[in-house]
Amino acid sequence: xxxxGLARTKYIDDLLQSTILGGVTQVFILGAGFxxxxxxxxxxxxxxxxxxxxxxxxxxxxxxxxKRIGKPLENITYCQIDFNKQSLxxxxxxxxxxxxxxxxxxxxxxxxxxxxxxxxxxxxFISKFPKGSSIIFTYVHQEILTNPSSFLGGEKLLxxxxxxxxxxxxxxxxxxxxxxxxxxxxxxxxxxxxxxxxEKYLPNRNEKGYEFYRVAIAKK
Numbered sequence: 001x002x003x004x005g006l007a008r009t010k011y012i013d014d015l016l017q018s019t020i021l022g023g024v025t026q027v028f029i030l031g032a033g034f035x036x037x038x039x040x041x042x043x044x045x046x047x048x049x050x051x052x053x054x055x056x057x058x059x060x061x062x063x064x065x066x067k068r069i070g071k072p073l074e075n076i077t078y079c080q081i082d083f084n085k086q087s088l089x090x091x092x093x094x095x096x097x098x099x100x101x102x103x104x105x106x107x108x109x110x111x112x113x114x115x116x117x118x119x120x121x122x123x124x125f126i127s128k129f130p131k132g133s134s135i136i137f138t139y140v141h142q143e144i145l146t147n148p149s150s151f152l153g154g155e156k157l158l159x160x161x162x163x164x165x166x167x168x169x170x171x172x173x174x175x176x177x178x179x180x181x182x183x184x185x186x187x188x189x190x191x192x193x194x195x196x197x198x199e200k201y202l203p204n205r206n207e208k209g210y211e212f213y214r215v216a217i218a219k220k
Contacts (some may be wrong), residue, residue: 001209001210002207002212003198003202003205003207004194004197004198004207004209004213005007005056006201006202007194007198007200007202008108008194008197008213008215009064009203010195010196010201011158011192011201011215012108012136012215013037013041013044014141015136015177015215015217016037016041016044016106016136016189017041017043018105019104019134019136020043020044020047020104022132023048023102023132024102024103024104024132024134024214025101025102025103026047026048026049026050026098026101026102026103026104026184027044027047027048027049027050027103027104027105027106028049028050028051028052028103028104028105028106028148029049029050029051029052029105029106029108029214030052030105030106030107030110031053031107031108031109031110032051032052032053032057032058032061032124033053033054033057033109034061035051035106037049037106037107038051038073038075038076038093039065039069039073044075045073046075047075048075048077048101049075049076049077050077050079051076051077051078051099052079052081052088052091052183053077053078053079053080053081054080054081054082055080055081055082056077056081058078059080061071061078062078063168077095079091079094079095083118083175087121088121088122088124088125092125099128099129099130100130102127102129102130102131102132102133103129103130103131103133103134104133104135104136105126105133105134105135105137106130106132106136106137107122107136107137107138108136108137108138109136109138110137110138110140110207111137111138111140111170111171112138112139112140112168112169112170112171113166113167113168113169113170114169115169115170116170119170122182123135123181123186126184126186127184127185127186127220128176129220130220131208131220132219132220133219133220134217134218134219134220135186135191135217135218136215136216137215137216137217138213138214138215138216138220139170139171139172139177139212139214139216140168140170140171140172140212140213140214141172141173141193141211141213142156142169142171142172142173143171143173143212144168144171144212145156145168145169145170147172151209151211151212152208152209153173153209153210154212154213165190170180171212174191174193174214177191177216181218185218185220186218186219187218187219187220188216188217188218189217189218189219190217191214191215191216192215192216193211193212193213193214193216194209194210194211194212194213194214195208195211197215
């Protein structure tokens with residue numbers, strides 16, 4: 001998981017940079033958690049970054065930034081949402097989201113905890129952005145949920161998640177992803193599993209496992 005996570009982070013950073021170079025002027029980070037891209041990536045300094053997360057996590061993050069660097073960066077907007085009480089569409093009205101700008105949305109480490117309906121609703125929200133916008137997202141291969149023994153370490157992983165009271169609830173079959181995305185006017189550009197992005201960024205490391213965890217980019 002560690003080497004997979006390292007390579008995945010760098011891969012997403014590079015995909016994000018490619019979209020900025022392609023003309024994107026706005027970045028959304030959905031379920032931002034403790035993502036620090038807006039702070040550590042120089043190419044985002046002149047781009048509007050909107051982070052969306054639960055109030056508890058968002059407030060902790062803002063408080064930490066104030067202690068460490070004085071105040072959050074001016075180009076970052078923190079939008080707080082309790083998904084049990086509010087939708088992204090309602091949040092868009094509250095914060096006056098600009099759906100006219102070419103936008104990249106990052107949705108990392110989230111889909112595998114959601115329902116099929118929640119995933120569909122989020123892609124519908126993403127489809128409101130204009131042509132030239134992109135979505136970079138992670139997902140797990142559906143087979144890890146139905147047949148965990150088909151992946152190295154799969155059974156142990158799901159048992160460990162159960163002990164942490166975490167539950168993976170959703171996945172895609174990679175072969176079905178292109179057609180799924182088309183209903184939201186999104187075209188799949190690239191879709192790599194952990195084996196591929198580890199080989200891309202950590203060619204001298206020999207770890208195995210986590211091949212079920214994937215990163216995809218789709219463009220409108």
